Amino acid sequence: MKIINIILFFCSIVTAQLPVNSVVLDTLIERMFTDTEYVGFSVIISNSDSIVYVNNSGVSDIKSQKQINHKSDVFRIASISKLFTTIAVLQQVEKGLLNLDEDINKYLDFSIPNKIGRPITLKHLLTHTAGFEDKTRGTYTTSIEQLQPLNLYLKEKMPDKIYPAGEITLYSNYSFALAGYIVERVSNEKFFDYITKFILQPLGMNESFVYEEDTFQDRIMPSYTKKADGSFEKFNTILYRNLSPAGMINATPYDMSRLMQLLLRNKELLNQNILSTNSIKNLLTIHHRYSPQVQGYGLSMYEKKIGDLKSMNIGGQLPSFSSQMSIINDSIGIYVCANTSMNRPLISLIDSLAFKLTTNSLTDTIGYKKIANPERYAGSYRWNRYNRKDLDYLRGLYANTKVLYYNDDGFFKFYGSPDKWIYQTEKQFREKNSGKYILFDINPDGSVKGIKGNLILDMPVYLERFKFIETGKILDNTIGYMLIIFFALPILWGIVLIIKKIRKTVHRYDKTFASKTISVLISGLFFLHLLLFRNILANYIDFVTDETSATIIIYHLSIIMLILLSLQFYVMIRDMLKKNISLFDRITFGILMFTGITYYLLMTKYNLFWFSL
Incomplete structure (x- = not known):
């Protein structure tokens, strides 16, 4: 939808005024999204006491044309859920049951091996600096029956630690799932129940929930993905997350304003003893940065600083939902969400709103100098x-x-x-x-x-x-070259066979019949191998996870391909050692052997023969 449809304008001011007229913000949003295709989104701006601006644009349901409603439409907030996990950890720190700087193995019923560097702490988990490598496959499932218990999944799917803890940022859903499991253990509450009882309910987030049952799906608004022709289609795939503390909360924009008000130290919410002022300060304090000049990570939220503007931010994205939250200069909060994937426009929108709402300026002019190398x-x-x-x-x-x-x-x-x-x-x-x-x-x-x-x-x-x-482009080109060789040569052999039959010299072809038959067989299997491989790779990038069957097939097919490649090498070398082999056959066999070696090296480099299921 390219025409902005401002459905609702709402402004309530209790203790503070917006620094700019709300019409200016309306105009800014309309201008920014004039050329951006979207279905629906909601913008909420709040100070510590109340919502001061709302803009709901577009629809929540294309079929019914139901308008976006910030009080009743439930969005999946994806990775912003990590902020709730962080709050749960800090609540246990306040109770003295957890220490952010303690080795997490103290709190677990299984051990995290410490192969390199210092032990991992909760602070490392909450700043994405534990050093775990990231893994996409298997973290989502489309069937609730396939969900594993959190403790079992964490034990069986533990990623390798590739950096010393506390040194390098590496975004990690596993880290936040570990943090959520630790909360379960020390609180003796199931994670979902804990979040509802001690965070959502005290905050007054009455329309928000963490779900693990299909019945909850009906409470989430429709969402959409963009097709190749630019139109939108409803996303009907239900995604469940094995690493649930990293992203399984669903909330209305209005409810999310309550969370922002807590972070802005709303007196009423502080009196609910959800989180102390010191814990909020700790959450928003930078705990890891590469240098004083480079923006760093607080606990789950990251810093952005442009000129006089400083903000703490967190975002979430799924194939059909996106959301961003920003706490600006400790005085105002902005939350934006959409029922399609459009994080970059939402980030740009928050930045533009932040500039309008603050007296921001870049005070110095930056010069540059030529570089020799x-x-x-x-x-x-x-x-x-x-x-x-x-x-x-x-x-x-x-x-x-x-x-x-x-x-x-x-x-x-x-x-x-x-x-x-x-x-x-x-x-x-x-x-x-x-x-x-x-x-x-x-x-x-x-x-x-x-x-x-x-x-x-x-x-x-x-x-x-x-x-x-090592880029995907080179990989694609290499596979394309191998496809041409594996498919063109059998066709060429067929043409030569016809010519030889016409000339009645087919007896020469018979000497290499076994080698060529094997090569034709490999060509067909390679085609299937490539299709499955590209399909799985596309699924990873798009976060679609129902690829288990294809993964198993490609795994076994890779082993068969390896055996056939070995057999092909044997018969080709045997045939090439014979005396009465034509120069044409020797050249084509040489090309095939070179292509086979290339294929083997490629599959080995990218672990396609012996990857883990």
């Missing part, structure tokens, strides 16, 4: 949020990759981004207009290892540098 920094980088051992590794080749290049005007830029980064020191660049910083991680030999900064949805992240040959 831009190739030292230019290159391909990818988010370190991927699994390194199984099939999930391939997700890192396609998702969240960035290419940094150097302009002759003296600026570095990432493809697709308007930001202009200026060289300041060997390890530090600054953005020309916003004043944001990024830091380069330098190897002992002087080469660039990675980038630290707010570069993925404005979150503090670490981007690993990698060679272009």
